[in-house]
Amino acid sequence: xxxxxxxxxxxxxVNFGLLLLGTIGGLILGATPGLSPTMAVALLIxxxxxxxxxxxxxxxxxxxxxxxxxxxVSAILLKIPGAPANIATTLDGHTMARxxxxxxxxxxxxxxxxxxxxxxxxxxxxxxxVLAQWALAFGPSHxxxxxxxxxxxxGSLDSSSVVKGLLSGCIGLWxxxxxxxxxxGAQRFIFHPSVSGGINVIPALIGLFAIPQVITMFAKxxxxxxxxxxxxxxxxxxxxxxxxxxxxxxxxxxxxxxxVIGLIPGVGGQIAGLVAYDQSxxxxxxxxxxxxxxxEGIIAAESANNAMVGPSLVPLLTLSIPGSPTAxxxxxxLLIHGIFPGSDLFDNHPQVAWTFINSMLIGxxxxxxxxxxxxxxxxxxxxxxxxxxxxxxxxxxxxGSYSVQNSMGDVYVMMTLGTGxxxxxxxxxxxxxxxxxxxxxxxxxxxFIQGSMIATATSSVGLYFFTGALxxxxxxxxxxxxxxxxxxxxxxxxxxxxxxxxxKEEALS
Amino acid sequence: MKxxxxxxxxxxxxxxxxxVADGHASFPDRPIMMxxxxxxxxxxxxxxxxxxxxxxxxxxxxxxxxIINKPGAGGRVGWNWFATQAEAxxxxxxxxxxxxxxxxxxxxxxxxxAESFEPIANWGADPAVFVVGADSPFNxxxxxxxxxxxxxxxxxxxxxxxxxxxxxxxxxxxxAAGVKLAYIPNNKGGAGAMKAVIAGDVLGGVNNLSDxxxxxxxxxxxxxxxxxxxxxxxxxxxPTMAEQGFDIDNASVxxxxxxVPKGTPQPIIDKLAATVxxxxxxxxxxxxxxxxxxxxxxxxxxxxxxxxAAREETLxxxxxxx
Amino acid sequence: xxxxxxxxxxxxxxxxxxxxxxxxxxxxxxxxxAAFLFPRIISTVFVVLALxxxxxxxxxxxxxxxxxxxxxxxxxxxxxxxxxxxxFWAAKALGFYTASTLAFFVLLSLYDPAPHGVGKxxxxxxxxxxxxxxxxxxxxxxxxxVFTPREIFF
Numbered sequence: 001x002x003x004x005x006x007x008x009x010x011x012x013x014v015n016f017g018l019l020l021l022g023t024i025g026g027l028i029l030g031a032t033p034g035l036s037p038t039m040a041v042a043l044l045i046x047x048x049x050x051x052x053x054x055x056x057x058x059x060x061x062x063x064x065x066x067x068x069x070x071x072x073v074s075a076i077l078l079k080i081p082g083a084p085a086n087i088a089t090t091l092d093g094h095t096m097a098r099x100x101x102x103x104x105x106x107x108x109x110x111x112x113x114x115x116x117x118x119x120x121x122x123x124x125x126x127x128x129x130v131l132a133q134w135a136l137a138f139g140p141s142h143x144x145x146x147x148x149x150x151x152x153x154x155g156s157l158d159s160s161s162v163v164k165g166l167l168s169g170c171i172g173l174w175x176x177x178x179x180x181x182x183x184x185g186a187q188r189f190i191f192h193p194s195v196s197g198g199i200n201v202i203p204a205l206i207g208l209f210a211i212p213q214v215i216t217m218f219a220k221x222x223x224x225x226x227x228x229x230x231x232x233x234x235x236x237x238x239x240x241x242x243x244x245x246x247x248x249x250x251x252x253x254x255x256x257x258x259x260v261i262g263l264i265p266g267v268g269g270q271i272a273g274l275v276a277y278d279q280s281x282x283x284x285x286x287x288x289x290x291x292x293x294x295x296e297g298i299i300a301a302e303s304a305n306n307a308m309v310g311p312s313l314v315p316l317l318t319l320s321i322p323g324s325p326t327a328x329x330x331x332x333x334l335l336i337h338g339i340f341p342g343s344d345l346f347d348n349h350p351q352v353a354w355t356f357i358n359s360m361l362i363g364x365x366x367x368x369x370x371x372x373x374x375x376x377x378x379x380x381x382x383x384x385x386x387x388x389x390x391x392x393x394x395x396x397x398x399x400g401s402y403s404v405q406n407s408m409g410d411v412y413v414m415m416t417l418g419t420g421x422x423x424x425x426x427x428x429x430x431x432x433x434x435x436x437x438x439x440x441x442x443x444x445x446x447x448f449i450q451g452s453m454i455a456t457a458t459s460s461v462g463l464y465f466f467t468g469a470l471x472x473x474x475x476x477x478x479x480x481x482x483x484x485x486x487x488x489x490x491x492x493x494x495x496x497x498x499x500x501x502x503x504k505e506e507a508l509s
Numbered sequence: 510m511k512x513x514x515x516x517x518x519x520x521x522x523x524x525x526x527x528x529v530a531d532g533h534a535s536f537p538d539r540p541i542m543m544x545x546x547x548x549x550x551x552x553x554x555x556x557x558x559x560x561x562x563x564x565x566x567x568x569x570x571x572x573x574x575x576i577i578n579k580p581g582a583g584g585r586v587g588w589n590w591f592a593t594q595a596e597a598x599x600x601x602x603x604x605x606x607x608x609x610x611x612x613x614x615x616x617x618x619x620x621x622x623a624e625s626f627e628p629i630a631n632w633g634a635d636p637a638v639f640v641v642g643a644d645s646p647f648n649x650x651x652x653x654x655x656x657x658x659x660x661x662x663x664x665x666x667x668x669x670x671x672x673x674x675x676x677x678x679x680x681x682x683x684x685a686a687g688v689k690l691a692y693i694p695n696n697k698g699g700a701g702a703m704k705a706v707i708a709g710d711v712l713g714g715v716n717n718l719s720d721x722x723x724x725x726x727x728x729x730x731x732x733x734x735x736x737x738x739x740x741x742x743x744x745x746x747x748p749t750m751a752e753q754g755f756d757i758d759n760a761s762v763x764x765x766x767x768x769v770p771k772g773t774p775q776p777i778i779d780k781l782a783a784t785v786x787x788x789x790x791x792x793x794x795x796x797x798x799x800x801x802x803x804x805x806x807x808x809x810x811x812x813x814x815x816x817x818a819a820r821e822e823t824l825x826x827x828x829x830x831x
Numbered sequence: 832x833x834x835x836x837x838x839x840x841x842x843x844x845x846x847x848x849x850x851x852x853x854x855x856x857x858x859x860x861x862x863x864x865a866a867f868l869f870p871r872i873i874s875t876v877f878v879v880l881a882l883x884x885x886x887x888x889x890x891x892x893x894x895x896x897x898x899x900x901x902x903x904x905x906x907x908x909x910x911x912x913x914x915x916x917x918x919f920w921a922a923k924a925l926g927f928y929t930a931s932t933l934a935f936f937v938l939l940s941l942y943d944p945a946p947h948g949v950g951k952x953x954x955x956x957x958x959x960x961x962x963x964x965x966x967x968x969x970x971x972x973x974x975x976x977v978f979t980p981r982e983i984f985f
Contacts, residue, residue: 167877170880176875179582392963396967411922
């Protein structure tokens with residue numbers, strides 16, 4: 001209960017002002033395409049040079065919390081996921097916004113973010129020592145199986161065709177191997193100088209989601225004004241709260257999956273949202289509604305990716321190991337003030353540690369209140385005429401992908417992948433599994449190679465990858481996931497005809 | 510229309526210095542960017558952000574320096590970009606890591622060598638150290654080598670990648686001790702390699718002194734030896750490799766500094782070379798570096814040129830056997 | 832539904848299969864073997880799935896994907912051309928802000944349903960474009976301090 005003693009510090013006027021600044025600034029940064037939470041936090045580090053350590057961390061903690069949630073705004077309204085964490089949010093969130101229910105999608109997303117986020121921070125407060133052990137338990141072989149588990153999600157993400165979903169995933173896995181191989185340093189598939197540094201995930205993400213969107217808007221041509229104006233439904237917050245109450249299954253699946261997976265260094269943050277989405281889809285009686293603007297999809301995805309915020313800091317705060325890129329940047333923010341994470345932090349600087357953690361707790365709630373307040377207004381984005389929207393999204397995509405690492409090559413990659421994806425989508429391929437392959441490929445490969453190097457030095461590859469309780473558990477999950485997808489595919493064949501599939505697609509596009 | 514936009518844009522820009530073409534007297538007249546070939550939050554990135562934080566002061570460059578990260582493949586992605594695509598106008602600086610980029614250029618497969626870059630100044634020297642988990646049975650390098658002699662090729666130890674400082678240190682250790690070890694390169698840099706040691710995925714590891722110092726403070730690792738010529742001020746109790754009977758010099762010490770691409774105008778190089786070492790010597794910079802556990806080592810352009818040449822020679826010799 | 836989407840599906844899946852075959856060939860012929868181990872595994876699965884899809888398309892059994900229709904392609908063409916010129920040439924050659932403003936204005940003029948003959952709609956387009964420029968500049972140059980390539984006019 002030590003954290004309660006430092007709660008007062010959060011409400012000191014200067015600190016609270018910084019908290020508000022970080023929260024609102026974070027939401028704006030998070031909603032900007034191309035600015036992942038890591039970049040946003042890195043941008044704020046210079047501002048903390050002149051602040052007290054606790055104040056600097058309040059700013060960073062608040063910004064981290066709200067950029068993750070802010071990513072959902074562009075995912076829902078523009079179909080540009082701000083970071084890999086928000087991919088799953090586009091699936092139902094954007095579809096809902098397209099039906100004129102943008103306010104509802106945003107309300108649900110902020111409420112479930114807050115629930116997941118508060119739960120995650122509470123885990124960080126109460127269970128840190130236990131969680132630290134769990135985070136360390138994942139060695140190369142386990143991370144490899146975890147990545148494979150992520151790959152099996154691919155098959156069910158794309159509801160229309162399992163084979164094409166897997167094929168899209170393979171394209172993504174292949175794209176991820178372009179460039180220097182991370183361990184050996186060998187060059188692979190470099191057919192153009194733009195990809196000599198490999199394909200960066202963020203520009204790829206922007207291209208694969210935003211550009212097909214832009215081209216689809218072009219395809220509608222010069223429609224008459226009255227034909228395209230969408231009525232945006234007003235949506236009282238109370239209704240969203242009640243809906244959350246009815247969707248406790250999705251909410252608890254999202255929150256638990258997010259906090260458990262978010263802990264695992266290097267993997268968690270990126271796939272927590274997608275895995276939670278997949279799980280709640282598989283366990284929902286209304287699974288056929290997923291992907292058509294179904295509230296459970298948004299709730300599961302957003303509660304998961306905010307629930308991961310707290311646990312993802314456990315390895316940093318207890319063991320001084322940054323478990324995610326964002327945690328690495330936060331480490332810099334601590335070191336600059338001469339504070340070393342680990343036991344030193346909690347023993348000698350408790351006011352810094354607990355004020356930081358408390359500020360994330362309060363930050364979640366502030367973020368939610370502020371988000372709910374602007375949701376109605378933000379949802380009006382859906383009323384922007386097609387022509388303007390297409391041009392704005394194109395501009396944002398260019399600037400966003402450039403700003404990731406000031407590289408023209410990234411912009412070219414973004415546009416090429418995006419244009420290609422539009423045509424692939426017309427033939428039943430989809431972007432989400434492709435991106436998942438792009439993200440998981442390097443994780444699977446690096447851990448497989450490291451694992452087999454350790455294995456050949458000590459025992460044998462078979463023993464290393466196939467023994468041990470955690471390995472077997474993960475392999476079991478992989479088999480269950482594959483089996484379930486296959487079974488669903490066979491079951492659905494019975495009643496899905498070609499016409500049904502086309503009808504469903506028409507509804508989506 | 511075009512003129513309208515241009516005028517509007519100019520008004521927005523607040524008319525920054527228009528005199529660009531004649532001479533370089535006014536350099537720098539706009540913000541400068543510095544490329545770091547490792548990810549945000551890594552040791553190089555962290556230090557680069559600190560040593561450049563006073564660049565905007567009047568007595569330094571008078572213009573801020575912004576850090577751009579281009580991580581990937583142990584630094585190869587960033588340095589390839591820097592050698593082939595960065596503009597040689599003095600507004601694009603890069604951070605170098607010795608021995609990393611020289612070792613990679615000797616290994617081949619990259620588009621740069623020491624010839625591709627012009628050093629400006631060095632800010633830090635971070636020796637490699639050998640770490641083992643806090644509960645490891647090893648208490649000295651003799652224990653480690655003893656284990657490796659009994660179990661050839663079975664002593665797994667992590668490091669930040671292939672052909673980086675840690676790998677050089679590993680090769681030197683193998684050579685000096687005359688044993689076969691299993692070096693496991695990590696794809697997540699020093700932080701990933703450290704995690705592998707703490708979690709017990711590997712029996713030991715080579716890591717940066719700054720990171721290892723922190724991990725030792727947190728009670729997670731033991732530091733058994735320093736790959737340098739003399740003991741380090743941060744770790745006065747940890748003996749060097751030479752003290753423990755291994756003939757290992759400072760070839761793996763990670764020197765970090767600033768460089769520009771070849772072809773940058775000489776007056777600009779001279780101006781930078783004159784100002785940047787003083788900028789590093791700023792007391793605020795030194796204070797923050799010390800707080801973060803990062804050893805500083807300021808060297809001028811001429812000293813760095815000599816150091817690069819010397820490293821090139823030793824590394825060629827060491828890597829010739831591979 | 833005529834046979835048009837079917838032949839389109841054959842071409843599309845054929846292209847994907849061709850990429851797959853190229854990747855497989857490269858993976859199995861390039862050195863060093865250790866670095867290409869993973870690409871080999873992936874590309875093998877890739878090719879199997881791509882050939883399966885191609886086979887299904889050839890037999891006319893493709894269930895999903897509407898293919899391309901002529902009317903939509905004609906609508907897309909000018910916009911896509913502007914977008915490609917903007918990204919691959921103008922952004923670097925003219926500078927980001929100049930090129931983005933021009934591309935924005937052209938796209939707006941092409942796809943905005945308001946009539947082209949009326950002066951008032953042009954004023955409206957210019958105002959929207961100026962607003963876009965102001966927001967982009969404010970966000971990326973002032974707030975985030977992104978270093979964009981040099982502009983041609985300043």
